[in-house]
Each structure stands twice: as structure tokens, then as C-alpha cells.
Amino acid sequence: MMSLTELKFIVAVAQERNFRRAAEKCFVTQPALSLGIKKLELELNVTIFERNRLDVTLTEIGATIIEQASKVLEDVARIKQLAELGKNQLKGTLKLGMIHSVGPYLLPEIIPILRKTAPDMPLEVEENLTANLEAQLRNGIIDVAIIALPFDVPSLQYKALYDEEFDVVVPINHHWATRKQINAQELSDEKVLLLNSGHCFSNQVTQACPELSRKGEILQGNSLETIRNMVASNLGITVLPCSATAERYNNPLIKVIPFASPAPTRRIAIAWRKSFVRVETIEKIVDAIRAIRSDYMKMLA
Amino acid sequence: MMSLTELKFIVAVAQERNFRRAAEKCFVTQPALSLGIKKLELELNVTIFERNRLDVTLTEIGATIIEQASKVLEDVARIKQLAELGKNQLKGTLKLGMIHSVGPYLLPEIIPILRKTAPDMPLEVEENLTANLEAQLRNGIIDVAIIALPFDVPSLQYKALYDEEFDVVVPINHHWATRKQINAQELSDEKVLLLNSGHCFSNQVTQACPELSRKGEILQGNSLETIRNMVASNLGITVLPCSATAERYNNPLIKVIPFASPAPTRRIAIAWRKSFVRVETIEKIVDAIRAIRSDYMKMLA
DNA sequence: AAAGTTGATTAATATTATTTATCAATGTAT
DNA sequence: ATACATTGATAAATAATATTAATCAACTTT
Numbered sequence: 001m002m003s004l005t006e007l008k009f010i011v012a013v014a015q016e017r018n019f020r021r022a023a024e025k026c027f028v029t030q031p032a033l034s035l036g037i038k039k040l041e042l043e044l045n046v047t048i049f050e051r052n053r054l055d056v057t058l059t060e061i062g063a064t065i066i067e068q069a070s071k072v073l074e075d076v077a078r079i080k081q082l083a084e085l086g087k088n089q090l091k092g093t094l095k096l097g098m099i100h101s102v103g104p105y106l107l108p109e110i111i112p113i114l115r116k117t118a119p120d121m122p123l124e125v126e127e128n129l130t131a132n133l134e135a136q137l138r139n140g141i142i143d144v145a146i147i148a149l150p151f152d153v154p155s156l157q158y159k160a161l162y163d164e165e166f167d168v169v170v171p172i173n174h175h176w177a178t179r180k181q182i183n184a185q186e187l188s189d190e191k192v193l194l195l196n197s198g199h200c201f202s203n204q205v206t207q208a209c210p211e212l213s214r215k216g217e218i219l220q221g222n223s224l225e226t227i228r229n230m231v232a233s234n235l236g237i238t239v240l241p242c243s244a245t246a247e248r249y250n251n252p253l254i255k256v257i258p259f260a261s262p263a264p265t266r267r268i269a270i271a272w273r274k275s276f277v278r279v280e281t282i283e284k285i286v287d288a289i290r291a292i293r294s295d296y297m298k299m300l301a
Numbered sequence: 302m303m304s305l306t307e308l309k310f311i312v313a314v315a316q317e318r319n320f321r322r323a324a325e326k327c328f329v330t331q332p333a334l335s336l337g338i339k340k341l342e343l344e345l346n347v348t349i350f351e352r353n354r355l356d357v358t359l360t361e362i363g364a365t366i367i368e369q370a371s372k373v374l375e376d377v378a379r380i381k382q383l384a385e386l387g388k389n390q391l392k393g394t395l396k397l398g399m400i401h402s403v404g405p406y407l408l409p410e411i412i413p414i415l416r417k418t419a420p421d422m423p424l425e426v427e428e429n430l431t432a433n434l435e436a437q438l439r440n441g442i443i444d445v446a447i448i449a450l451p452f453d454v455p456s457l458q459y460k461a462l463y464d465e466e467f468d469v470v471v472p473i474n475h476h477w478a479t480r481k482q483i484n485a486q487e488l489s490d491e492k493v494l495l496l497n498s499g500h501c502f503s504n505q506v507t508q509a510c511p512e513l514s515r516k517g518e519i520l521q522g523n524s525l526e527t528i529r530n531m532v533a534s535n536l537g538i539t540v541l542p543c544s545a546t547a548e549r550y551n552n553p554l555i556k557v558i559p560f561a562s563p564a565p566t567r568r569i570a571i572a573w574r575k576s577f578v579r580v581e582t583i584e585k586i587v588d589a590i591r592a593i594r595s596d597y598m599k600m601l602a
Numbered sequence: 603a604a605a606g607t608t609g610a611t612t613a614a615t616a617t618t619a620t621t622t623a624t625c626a627a628t629g630t631a632t
Numbered sequence: 633a634t635a636c637a638t639t640g641a642t643a644a645a646t647a648a649t650a651t652t653a654a655t656c657a658a659c660t661t662t
Contacts (some may be wrong), residue, residue, distance in 0.1 A: 047578040155355070273353065612654085617638100620645100
């Protein structure tokens with residue numbers, strides 16, 4: 001089949017109007033060039049050059065072919081350029097998934113950082129349940145996800161980021177409001193508001209206090225903020241990850257109380273397809289999260 | 302270096318999203334395709350495909366590259382198309398040279414014929430002296446020439462077309478006007494008007510009657526018609542090739558008289574560069590001239 | 603006439619592409 | 633769970649192709 005080398009040959013001859021000089025320009029010997037051109041002419045069943053002793057001239061059809069061949073070669077060069085430009089893994093949109101109990105609190109922290117460390121990488125963020133994030137990761141709908149461990153999927157890979165403890169959240173006039181700490185077992189006596197079991201965070205809470213699986217009040221919806229507001233409205237108490245209980249989220253109508261040691265914990269990780277190639281984007285996200293260095297997040301090496 | 306095969310490979314994989322099917326489509330085995338793609342990725346230092354077990358997906362840069370690669374392949378296909386279209390040698394302008402003593406009489410005859418047998422071949426006609434036509438042929442300024450023999454030039458080739466006799470042309474009141482034929486030697490007694498010696502026809506006449514080289518009246522200018530008009534004006538007599546003495550060129554003021562046998566003759570031929578590739582155009586011209594079949598032109602096999 | 607061009611040709615060689623056979627990883631069906 | 637099928641990658645052997653070195657014939661120039 002026609003080769004790019006052959007196209008280079010004919011363009012060179014068209015420029016030089018001399019086989020030997022053209023061959024030199026192409027860094028091959030003259031016979032190599034002659035044979036290549038003959039092969040092309042044979043394939044196209046067309047004479048491109050009129051060979052005289054004095055000089056080489058283009059046939060009419062030859063001129064047309066040379067023009068098109070030059071275009072091909074330019075387009076090929078453009079492929080190399082594109083590859084060069086696009087080599088920067090931190091360029092181009094990154095599709096990031098997060099579980100609902102992390103997204104609202106982590107995202108505002110890392111976005112300003114990433115805007116500096118990866119300015120050409122717009123984020124397309126999706127909040128969803130762990131199970132959906134997993135499927136989306138596998139299907140390439142998202143590239144990276146922030147989830148809670150455990151998270152073992154054959155084709156996916158993860159890296160643990162940090163541990164965070166849970167806090168108890170009660171209305172300001174609740175009888176626990178002045179307590180300094182709570183034991184997990186005590187929760188079973190209270191009306192505890194939780195998201196439905198699709199949410200890994202709820203499962204982690206019920207794991208810490210198994211009694212709740214029977215007594216806890218299960219809510220539809222995806223937002224911990226809804227629950228926080230319900231607590232403020234005196235409809236019950238709840239448990240939140242401490243990233244959600246930072247002062248900046250404080251509400252005068254609620255009180256945050258830590259668990260008695262050992263407090264229940266969850267481990268947050270970043271996950272991606274094993275085959276995902278833009279590994280630098282992951283490094284940058286990991287760096288961004290580490291850079292937050294809040295005291296409620298126990299960073300992992 | 303990047304090859305068109307590799308570009309075909311990646312485009313096929315991008316379409317099929319499966320290496321084996323893509324390989325089949327390219328009529329190669331799967332390893333050949335895999336290696337080819339790896340080679341390309343290595344050369345560009347870029348990952349084009351994310352390889353999963355489930356499916357193959359394009360990286361962002363990969364999509365860009367595929368797009369450009371498709372363009373290249375289309376442009377390559379276009380080269381083949383162009384070659385196919387342009388293969389018709391009878392398409393495109395043909396640059397035709399003719400000597401002055403042939404052009405005005407032959408051209409009007411063959412143009413209507415060629416317009417039918419080679420409708421897509423416009424003629425660019427140039428009238429000139431044999432010596433100039435020869436140079437123009439060699440330099441590619443013209444492609445084909447109609448000249449009189451002899452015409453032996455190393456890099457050029459010719460084919461004899463026809464012989465034509467010469468006629469004597471005298472004013473209607475000339476003392477030869479009633480003669481049925483003239484002997485060449487008799488010309489030396491008369492005032493014979495001829496073109497200058499750059500014109501092969503004049504040389505052929507003086508060759509037939511050597512005396513003329515001393516006595517003939519030599520005119521500047523390139524047109525036999527000027528001479529015919531001068532004869533009509535009683536300024537002398539002349540000799541014309543019989544293609545120029547056909548009835549259609551008749552002038553009531555002149556009389557055409559044949560030479561006594563053996564009449565002087567010239568042989569007309571068509572010439573071209575040995576390296577000229579549009580040989581069909583020459584065939585068509587030869588055919589056109591043969592098709593004239595006038596009795597004053599002795600066609601040659 | 604001699605020397606120096608030109609592109610073509612040939613046979614030997616180097617390089618490259620392709621295949622065959624196989625693997626490890628992973629998914630699917632039973 | 634276990635067997636089976638499918639994915640793309642890999643290694644070694646082979647086939648195909650491109651390239652070179654050496655030479656030629658045709659022609660021009662000196």
C-alpha cells in the first residue's frame with residue numbers, strides 16, 4: 001500500500017526536480033527513492049514525473065498528486081503536534097465522582113487548590129452513591145471517585161487518603177447538649193436520623209451501634225444537610241463525619257458532641273480504573289486533599 | 302516513522318472498540334494490530350486507548366488523534382481518486398507546436414476532428430520555426446510538434462505522417478499561367494519569393510532548385526499568406542506546399558501549376574519528447590491527420 | 603573524444619511487519 | 633464456586649519490504 005515515505009519522496013522530487021538531490025534530502029540513496037516512486041506510480045497506475053536527462057518535470061496529474069500528498073504530510077505532522085500538546089495529562093476535563101457524605105465538605109476545600117496546581121483541568125463533579133460511582137468508574141462515565149472504604153473492585157484501584165471520626169449532633173436543648181462525650185451504645189436510646197442504607201455513611205454508623213439498625217429513623221434524600229436541619233428543628237439527633245461538623249458549618253440551634261474514645265471512624269479513599277492513564281491528575285487531587293491538613297482529618301501516608 | 306497502516310489500525314479500533322474485531326477489519330492478526338498501535342503510541346509518547354477487559358475507550362488526546370488520523374486517511378484516499386480521474390491522458394491541455402508552413406492549413410482540418418475524439422483536451426497552439434520548436438519540445442514548453450523531416454534530435458522522437466508535393470504559384474497574367482506543369486530547374490529564370498532560411502520549407506524549395514539560393518527573393522516574416530498575396534500583386538512567383546494550394550485557398554488573381562514529375566516533396570512528421578507520457582494524445586492527433594484523407598497529402602502507414 | 607551528469611537496474615542485505623502460539627487477567631454461565 | 637470464554641499482551645519465527653552498494657546506459661558538457 002501507498003506509504004508516507006513514498007509521498008515524502010515524490011514531494012521532495014517535485015521540489016528538487018532532481019532524483020539524487022531529493023534522495024539526499026530524504027536521507028536515502030537514489031535507488032531507494034527511484035524504486036519507491038516507481039512503486040507508487042505503479043500502484044496509482046499513473047506517471048507522476050516525466051524523466052528527462054536534463055530535468056525532471058511534473059505531469060499534469062503529477063502536479064495534482066503532489067499537491068494532495070503535501071496536504072497529507074502536513075496533516076500527519078499535525079498528528080505529532082497534537083500528541084505533543086495533549087501530552088499534558090493535567091489538561092482537559094476530569095470527571096470526578098464523590099459520595100454524598102464527602103462532596104459538600106471536601107469539594108469547597110480542594111477546588112481552590114486544584115485551580116492553582118492544575119489550572120487547565122476543569123472538574124466535572126458528580127455526587128452519587130458508592131454503588132453507582134463504582135459502575136460509572138468502570139464504564140468510564142467518571143474517571144476518579146472519592147469514596148469510603150472498603151472498596152474492592154477487581155478492575156478498580158484505590159488509595160486511602162485519610163480517616164475521620166464521627167461526631168454526635170443534638171439539638172441545643174437536648175438533654176445531652178451539655179455532655180462532653182457520648183458512647184456509641186447510648187445512641188440506641190435516642191431517635192437517630194439517618195440517610196437510607198444506600199449511603200455508606202449510614203451503614204458505617206449502624207455498624208458502630210448495631211442497635212440502630214432496628215430503631216434508627218431512615219430518611220429518603222441524599223443530603224446530610226437536610227438531617228442537620230431536622231436536628232436543629234428538634235426532630236431527633238444524628239451522627240455526622242467530623243468534616244461536616246467544622247465550625248464553618250455551625251448552627252446555633254445544634255450542639256456537636258464527640259464520641260467517647262475509641263470514636264467510630266471511616267476511611268476515605270480515592271479510586272480509579274486500573275487502566276486509567278492520566279495518573280498525574282490523581283496525584284494532584286491527592287496532593288490537594290493532603291494540603292488541607294485540617295485537624296479532624298487524619299491524613300495517611 | 303508513523304505509518305498509514307498504524308493510522309488505519311487506530312481508526313479501526315476507535316470504531317470497533319475492540320482489538321480483535323478491529324484486527325479482522327484490517328485483515329491482520331490481533332498481535333499485529335496491537336504491536337502497531339503500541340509502536341505508534343510509543344512514537345507519539347501518548348496513550349491513545351485505555352485498555353479495559355470490558356471495552357476499549359479513547360483517551361481525550363486519543364480522540365483528537367483519531368480525528369486527525371481519519372482526516373489523513375481520507376486525504377490519502379483522495380490521492381487514489383485523483384490518480385484514477387487523471388489517468389485519462391486525453392484530459393487536460395495539450396501544448397502543440399507547428400511550423401509556419403503547416404499550421405494555417407492543417408490546424409483548421411484537425412481541430413474539429415479532435416474536438417470529437419478528445420473533447421477534454423484543449424489545444425494550446427504555437428507556430429514557430431523548427432529550431433525553436435525543437436528547443437521548446439526539449440524544455441517541455443510544448444508537448445508535441447508538427448514539423449518537416451529531417452528532424453533528428455537525440456531526446457526527441459518522431460513519426461512520419463504524410464508526404465506532400467509542392468506547387469508553383471504564379472500571377473494570373475504570368476506567362477506561365479497557361480502551362481500544365483513546370484520543371485524545377487525552370488524556376489531559376491523567375492523571380493521567386495521565399496521566406497527566410499529559418500523556415501524549413503524555403504530550404505526544401507531551394508534544395509529542389511539549387512539555383513534559387515542565389516537568385517530567390519528572401520522575405521522577412523513568417524507567413525506563406527503574405528507571399529501568396531504578393532504573388533497576386535504581381536511581385537513575383539512562388540512555390541507552396543500543395544496543402545496550401547487547395548481550392549478553398551484559391552485566389553482569382555493567381556494560378557497554381559504542378560511541378561513536372563518527379564515533383565519536389567516534403568515529409569511532415571509529428572515529434573515529441575521520448576519521455577513524454579501522454580502517448581494517447583499523439584495517437585489521437587495522428588488519427589485526426591489521417592482522417593483528413595485529402596488527395597494532396599500522401600498518407601504514410 | 604573524454605569526463606561527468608542523469609535516473610534505472612540488479613543482487614545482496616537490513617529492516618520491519620506479520621503470524622503462530624501462547625499468556626495472564628478477567629468476565630460469564632452453569 | 634468452577635469451568636469456560638474472551639480480552640489484549642507477549643515471544644519467537646517467518647515473511648515481506650525497504651534500502652544499499654555497485655553498476656549501467658543514455659546523454660551533456662568540456
